[in-house]
């Protein structure tokens with residue numbers, strides 16, 4: 001049977017999320033979300049800039065409650081997307097990756 005390290009390169013978002021979050025405590029999960037802010041490209045996105053929004057990592061925290069208009073998207077160029085093998089975009093308007101994934105019925 002393959003170990004998590006062996007599975008990771010080919011793993012889907014759902015598999016990566018389950019492997020990562022399943023092994024973390026609530027405190028560690030909160031800390032890992034804070035780490036994602038450093039990779040997040042939302043603050044440089046044309047849909048975000050100038051809107052007055054201050055939240056980030058919509059792929060993890062869910063939709064923006066501040067802006068709705070889409071003027072572009074940097075999601076697919078973001079390190080969070082690559083690290084977690086996310087396959088969607090416009091998380092600020094569509095919702096978090098977990099909400100868009102097979103993890104949510």
Ligand code: SF4
Pocket residue numbers: 041042043045046047048058059072073074075089090091092093
């Ligand atoms: S489109 Fe993507 S990169 Fe741009 S603000 Fe929304 S979630 Fe962030």
